[in-house]
Amino acid sequence: MLPPxxxxxxxxxxxxxxxxxxSVGQSVTLGMMNFINLAHCSFAxxxxxxxxxxxxxxxxxxxxxxxxxxxxxxxxxxxxxRTLYRRLYRASDLDQVLLTIxxxxxxxxxxxxxxxxxxxPLPLPxxxxxxxxxxxxxxAVYRLILAAIALVITFVLVLSLEYTRFGARVRAAVDNERMxxxxxxxxxxxxxxxxxxxxxxxxxxGALAIEIIGLDPSFALTYLVYVLxxxxxxxxxxxxxxxxxxxxxxxxDVAGKYYVPAAGxxxxxxVMIVLLMWRPRGLFGRR
Amino acid sequence: MTAPALSTRSLAKRFxxxxxxxxxxxxxxxxxxxxxxxxxxxxxxxxxNLMTGMLQPDAGRIFLGDDDITVLPPDxxxxxxxxxxxxxxxxxxxxxxxxxxxxxxxxRRRVAENWWRQLPAYSEEIDEAYDILSALTLAAVCHxxxxxxxxxxxxxxxxxxxxxxxxxxxxxDEPAAGVPRDESKDLFAAIEGLSRDISVLFIEHDMDxxxxxxxxxxxxxxxxxxxxxxxxxxxxxxRVRAVYLGKARGGALQQALSGSSP
Amino acid sequence: MALTQSxxxxxxxxxxxxxxxxxxxxxxxxxLLPFALFPNYLxxxxxxxxxxxxxxxxxxxLGYAGIVSLGHAxxxxxxxxxxxxxxxxxxxxxxxxxxLAAIAAGLVGYATSFVICRFRHLALIMLTMxxxxxxxxxxxxxxxLTGGVDxxxxxxxxxxxxxxxxxxxxxxxxxxALAVLFxxxxxxxxxxxxxxxxSLRGIRENYQRMPAIGAPSHAHIRTIYTxxxxxxxxxxxxxxxxxxxxxxxxxxxxxSAELLVILVLGGAGRLYGGLVxxxxxxIARDQFSGIEPQYWYFWIGVLLxxxxxxxxxxxxxxxxxxxxRWSQP
Numbered sequence: 083m084l085p086p087x088x089x090x091x092x093x094x095x096x097x098x099x100x101x102x103x104x105s106v107g108q109s110v111t112l113g114m115m116n117f118i119n120l121a122h123c124s125f126a127x128x129x130x131x132x133x134x135x136x137x138x139x140x141x142x143x144x145x146x147x148x149x150x151x152x153x154x155x156x157x158x159x160x161x162x163x164r165t166l167y168r169r170l171y172r173a174s175d176l177d178q179v180l181l182t183i184x185x186x187x188x189x190x191x192x193x194x195x196x197x198x199x200x201x202x203p204l205p206l207p208x209x210x211x212x213x214x215x216x217x218x219x220x221x222a223v224y225r226l227i228l229a230a231i232a233l234v235i236t237f238v239l240v241l242s243l244e245y246t247r248f249g250a251r252v253r254a255a256v257d258n259e260r261m262x263x264x265x266x267x268x269x270x271x272x273x274x275x276x277x278x279x280x281x282x283x284x285x286x287x288g289a290l291a292i293e294i295i296g297l298d299p300s301f302a303l304t305y306l307v308y309v310l311x312x313x314x315x316x317x318x319x320x321x322x323x324x325x326x327x328x329x330x331x332x333x334x335d336v337a338g339k340y341y342v343p344a345a346g347x348x349x350x351x352x353v354m355i356v357l358l359m360w361r362p363r364g365l366f367g368r369r
Numbered sequence: 370m371t372a373p374a375l376s377t378r379s380l381a382k383r384f385x386x387x388x389x390x391x392x393x394x395x396x397x398x399x400x401x402x403x404x405x406x407x408x409x410x411x412x413x414x415x416x417x418n419l420m421t422g423m424l425q426p427d428a429g430r431i432f433l434g435d436d437d438i439t440v441l442p443p444d445x446x447x448x449x450x451x452x453x454x455x456x457x458x459x460x461x462x463x464x465x466x467x468x469x470x471x472x473x474x475x476x477r478r479r480v481a482e483n484w485w486r487q488l489p490a491y492s493e494e495i496d497e498a499y500d501i502l503s504a505l506t507l508a509a510v511c512h513x514x515x516x517x518x519x520x521x522x523x524x525x526x527x528x529x530x531x532x533x534x535x536x537x538x539x540x541x542d543e544p545a546a547g548v549p550r551d552e553s554k555d556l557f558a559a560i561e562g563l564s565r566d567i568s569v570l571f572i573e574h575d576m577d578x579x580x581x582x583x584x585x586x587x588x589x590x591x592x593x594x595x596x597x598x599x600x601x602x603x604x605x606x607x608r609v610r611a612v613y614l615g616k617a618r619g620g621a622l623q624q625a626l627s628g629s630s631p
Numbered sequence: 632m633a634l635t636q637s638x639x640x641x642x643x644x645x646x647x648x649x650x651x652x653x654x655x656x657x658x659x660x661x662x663l664l665p666f667a668l669f670p671n672y673l674x675x676x677x678x679x680x681x682x683x684x685x686x687x688x689x690x691x692x693l694g695y696a697g698i699v700s701l702g703h704a705x706x707x708x709x710x711x712x713x714x715x716x717x718x719x720x721x722x723x724x725x726x727x728x729x730x731l732a733a734i735a736a737g738l739v740g741y742a743t744s745f746v747i748c749r750f751r752h753l754a755l756i757m758l759t760m761x762x763x764x765x766x767x768x769x770x771x772x773x774x775x776l777t778g779g780v781d782x783x784x785x786x787x788x789x790x791x792x793x794x795x796x797x798x799x800x801x802x803x804x805x806x807x808a809l810a811v812l813f814x815x816x817x818x819x820x821x822x823x824x825x826x827x828x829x830s831l832r833g834i835r836e837n838y839q840r841m842p843a844i845g846a847p848s849h850a851h852i853r854t855i856y857t858x859x860x861x862x863x864x865x866x867x868x869x870x871x872x873x874x875x876x877x878x879x880x881x882x883x884x885x886x887s888a889e890l891l892v893i894l895v896l897g898g899a900g901r902l903y904g905g906l907v908x909x910x911x912x913x914i915a916r917d918q919f920s921g922i923e924p925q926y927w928y929f930w931i932g933v934l935l936x937x938x939x940x941x942x943x944x945x946x947x948x949x950x951x952x953x954x955x956r957w958s959q960p
Contacts, residue, residue, distance in 0.1 A: 175752055176895070180939050181939040184934070185932065187928040191925045194925040195925075355761045358757060362754045444845050447844060462836055464832060468829060468832075473845075481826045484821070485822075486826075487649045489646040
């Protein structure tokens, strides 16, 4: 029989995988163009609501909605990028913060208007709500599948970053944007595609998150803080950094709530502050 | 024998396997006018960054006069008189020229901590700032906001701000870079007018400037000092020819190397 | 060129900048209007004055030193709870309460400034947000002290200067808040036009250049951050004293974000921007108090996008540009 800590570790890891999906796009785009996009979680929220709508109004099966969540979030993000974001790539931090906070507020209001303010339960099939017991620890099937999906995606991301031409362009642009332009790489285009992919992944994360953390219009703001923590602690532009930071944060959060519930989120913020002071560019960020 | 105004000993810096500085030994005597030339990527700006403290060296020491300043932070070095200008203007876009110069003077005179007395009361600082701007022909535009000034005048302001710190050693990073021909006259006059109390080391690609103002030329290639000498010696040196002629497509240096120096 | 003339001119330039303008005098005279014209709205007026002071404190670090803070409400909350707790436990004297609140908030600001001064960009924003959130969590956990979600009960403010009882109509409250705002505004105005103020603008304009001119930018940032925190603390104390209620949302993230909106709406870096923004925002919020919160935030969102895309220097910036265009033939 395994002690309960393994259950906590597993749940924390699964939560971390979710945070990773939500954050990895933000990390890469921030590392590439230094564009602070606080509306990133609005795209995640969008993906979540797409899944909810497709399942409850059109009766789609859960797994079929996931690609849709990805695509819709990606496409909508492209719309925003073309119209608004691209004018502010050279703007000040403040302007970027304000614009994207504005978009968050708008998205929260729109979501509340269309879907109401209550949390939406998902009509998941029975087998997804069940759990496997192994050596005395209960492993929720949903979390197992979530972790598996996230790991597969991580694998695909890392491979494509290393072995595809597009991946090489992304790495070059993150490393040294000016030099990459000088070498003839179309950084704007690379960024646009990366941005769409990142937002799509956030949408997918949002869809997968419903069962674990619930979905209501305040999602866009609440989880923004966690995403920003993962991104700044992990290091801008680093997939490995996001992965590590997400896992650390996920496990710390779950373990904290399990062992020291009174401390609340205080510990998380303290850990973030200490880590940022030690490594202002993040654990894996450029020096 | 008095120590040179600025000197380095065995200065070295590398980024991973990329060597940007190796065994650099420079001596800048008081009142000197030395030029630092070399192809792009030779490590000239890196050397300035090492000297000013923006980069920490992996090895070697830097001396300002008799003092070892190797571990001092950048603002300390400035206060001791080691000042640089930037190849790409680094100014205060929304401050007027006068405000920018006054700011530098106030910081130098350590009055910037005062938050009760109003600026007009600091007539000495304002007058000094105005004088510096006048000496660089910027008096007429001193009330214009920096970002509205033409590029040549911004370049002059760049030097004015450096002069406002009362430097002992001035490092000019390509002062003429980007300045159109018709605006460079004032700039050249400004450099010529620099007081002999200041020791100057400037990076330049413009060979007119080098031959006009430098009494000594240092050639850097690949992070190392290739050769040092008077402009005439450098112009005649076959190694320098090889380094430049292999890459250049004509231009002032080639002219100079072929013997038509001023 | 007469020597005396050319030497006097630069000084005159700075003098003209520091002189009080007629439009400023008009503004401050206008703040007295509510007493005569809107006597039923004095409570709202005092809220506006408090928010204006809070926004002014943010302007000092954001508009003048370029520090984007998403956690400024922490200092407001520290000040508010200091004054509130003092009152609850027996000391309700308003002016000394303000003073102690300023010290408490200033100390917290001073302590955090050592971290803040070393960072820019995203790390800085995250740190300010992190400190704010941490304080919020702390206040939440210390429910026995702060009253938690129910808020702090039992605040009773004594008579102002020993003579003026705080009345229901807000007459004394508004006089009090307005007087404090004016005094601190004059202080801030002097600071901006001092050499220190010029240094702050240098930090905002070009942070990298400051060490290269020998400026101790970290020390400057620590100073202004502490002053700003103390000022925000005074604003918080004013709120606790005049409304005699206090809850956790006075130091929440929403409060910090909202303050940013108010300052940017009016225009940062213009000293009056926070005041103008506070007037417009609070009046609008009062007028639209009936609508649900998320629809209010919808319009705030639209406003933010519009301001960033079309009015980057806020309302005052837009007005300045208009005035400049009109004054040119």
